[in-house]
Amino acid sequence: MGRTYEYCIAQFASYEGTKGGEFYTPSSIVKTIVSILKPFNNCRVYDPCCGSGGMFVQSEKFVQAHSDNRGTISVYGQESNADTWKMAKMNMAIRGIDANFGPYQADTFFNDLHKTLKADFIMANPPFNLSNWGQEKLKDDVRWKYGLPPAGNANYAWIQHMIHHLAPNGKIGLVLANGALSSQTSGEGDIRKNIIEADLVEGIVALPTQLFYSVTIPVTLWFISKNKKQKGKTLFIDARNMGYMVNRKHRDFTDDDIQRLSDTFSSFQDGTLEDVKGFCAVVDTKKIEEQDYILTPGRYVGIEVVEEDDEPFDEKMNRLTSELSEMFKRSHELEGEIRQKLGAIGYEI
Known part of the structure; x- marks a missing residue:
């Protein structure tokens, strides 16, 4: 029933288009976040904008697959939309997951239902570039340790809310629009600088377009850790x-894609990862400072090395035209054979 419910939510999200993003994060993105964070037994998992609860489902699956235990994570969530809150409650009930979503739906910024929570893992897909989120009434909030988020964009409000709720060794995996990587307006650049200087940003993953049903803008995965290994x-x-096109509109990751991303993070944390041009790079904070604290991966990983073709142009053209001539010749032979066989059964072309 859980799989059926998840399928129905996914199909409804696809049908709803932009509105679908309010309650559903594609499973491949959720699986990627969970595979990289690797939640463990007896941990506290939190999502401050939980939608229909997909992050919790995949976390439970991960723990079960790696420990043969079920029900060993404590789930905490919050959702402001009443209908979506009900969907999340139903999703957890169907799967037998005991979750604390608070007694009612509520705005996370204005009515934090888990004020004292310090989570081991926070996984979230907050609304992209949310404006008019109420900054003017929350200017002195204790959560803005790294700077007051701008009134016109809640991206850094979400990030700081999550950092505030992290346990001493806690980790965050969240999805954000690419603008948060480089924006310098309204103090966002200073907040990003302060978070980087606090050594909290563990990894940034630039995702392909069309992974979401609801938006086509480029998005990025952020991984933030209180106590980084490196x-x-x-x-x-x-x-x-990475990924493949499921249809004209939607891209997805394969299991191998997700495993490659997870393995890359594991190698980085173990100190064994080597840079791969065009794919991954390990960068120290000094180099990020030299780039004005901009976190766009393309600035650091470079362009993929393409094997040089040292065959002279004239030789290559002679070889290719010769091959093409042979193909044309063979096609004419096949055409003659087809005409002959069709004529033998009474069909002339």
């Missing part, structure tokens, strides 16, 4: 060429 270093991955 101090003073950040992993950048350019995954924009």
